Amino acid sequence: MTRKEIEESYRDLQLHICQALEAIDGQATFVEDPWIREEGGGGFTRTISNGRVFEKGGVAFSAVHGPVSIVMKKQLNLEGEHFFATGVSIVLHPKHPRHPIIHMNVRYFELDNGSTYWFGGGIDLTPHFVDLTLAVDFHQQLKDTSDQYSSDFYPKFKEWADRYFYLPHREESRGIGGIFYDHLDESCGLSKADLFQYSLSLGRLFPVAYKHQVDSIELNDVTEAELNWQALRRGRYVEFNLLHDRGTKFGIYSGGRTESILMSMPPRANWEYNLEFEAGSEEAETLAFLKKTHDFIKR
């Protein structure tokens, strides 16, 4: 399997996901923005906005290569001269506060023509209001897909997501987590081809998993209180991405393409000083839920 094949499959995956998301939205379509990276490679950033379901979101594909810069060496601890990286990265902010925010990323990285390589990725869900049944469904889907490759993956990558999608300054999880993995190579016992297939399986699961959420949620007429809470939760999403998300920070500090990196920003976010909610309210319960990690699937 060549890097060209991986790159092409990821580009196909991007188009497949966009098509599936357009079907879910039923109204808005993606706009494609091609860009070229001066040092080598480029990408196609596809964004959607003001849809029936999706208020703002992006499905980005990129394949970039070039010399390993000093920043990369330092930040990523890389031993090598030339790198190649390709992947698909997604963040979707839904219009309705009862629909969850979702994020996905699959990526492949190699140094010096593949002498070293690894895969990374994950999917995680950030509901504005937590629905436990749907949280369990989401984790079950991730487990089912992961189990086809290794029964070690789900428990290990679920914990990784719990650690990763955490806002220490708020002592809060970003959402209900999901799976997250990085630096995955043959040392885990699977072949490179299988690891690649795993990332594609996750990519294909992505729109299916989101559709299941949307199909299962009965929408009320949205209230001002719900919209306000959504905007506040989006504020936390902004805080996570700009303060803690390694991909975002690395991209920004190393001179990546700002618009593609920050396509993860919500259309609108609010902040209030010392936010407090009445005990027993849905907002207070969501906050309390996010203070802990949860085993959604009983062992």
Next chain:
Amino acid sequence: MTRKEIEESYRDLQLHICQALEAIDGQATFVEDPWIREEGGGGFTRTISNGRVFEKGGVAFSAVHGPVSIVMKKQLNLEGEHFFATGVSIVLHPKHPRHPIIHMNVRYFELDNGSTYWFGGGIDLTPHFVDLTLAVDFHQQLKDTSDQYSSDFYPKFKEWADRYFYLPHREESRGIGGIFYDHLDESCGLSKADLFQYSLSLGRLFPVAYKHQVDSIELNDVTEAELNWQALRRGRYVEFNLLHDRGTKFGIYSGGRTESILMSMPPRANWEYNLEFEAGSEEAETLAFLKKTHDFIKR
């Protein structure tokens, strides 16, 4: 001059500024939130919201002390065992898009009972739409106050602000700058007492400078386009504070009091992918203006 005197003067300064800002607002008043730092000291965070002029803002005072932590040693390059820090920190987000966002900070830091000390501070202005006359007025006020202490200060600290309040990932200044300084001690030629007085003079200038802006701006009925642009500029403000501002990052990563640090967040911020404005529009002109630094006061 003892650290106790500096601390008390800064607390008085906070109250003086709040009173002056309440007079400017004419409607909303500050709410005081006292807090205690487990390792030593504490503060009074005062916030204002939903005023006639101020939509969301805070004037924070703190005086904290304790052992120099590993994070502080590493991040601040400190050689000492115990520190004391006191200061006043302000960010105000006005309701009307024609009023500018303003930020101020004055602070005093000492190690091991004053064997080493320094002052830091600054005031800078972030108009959503740049008015050149008012930008010049603002810089003139900063220069006049600074010149009373040293004619070196304004030119040096103005350039420092230009460098500091810059978003490299956007290739944009945050606003029209102002002054910024740090690690200022007797080696600059002024006594500790004078440096302290300089910080107080800046603090007293702060409400005067903001009042001049507000008094000079004739308000139209706000339009949707203006509000949208304000929300987008606030998005940039969020990006600066969470990605680049050293104070915010240090506070968050070292376990500071999150609500006080993030009182700088706007009430609401928007993001749009690949934002573009018609050539010649006020928005496009503001963006073009922020691409360069400017000498507001001819030398």
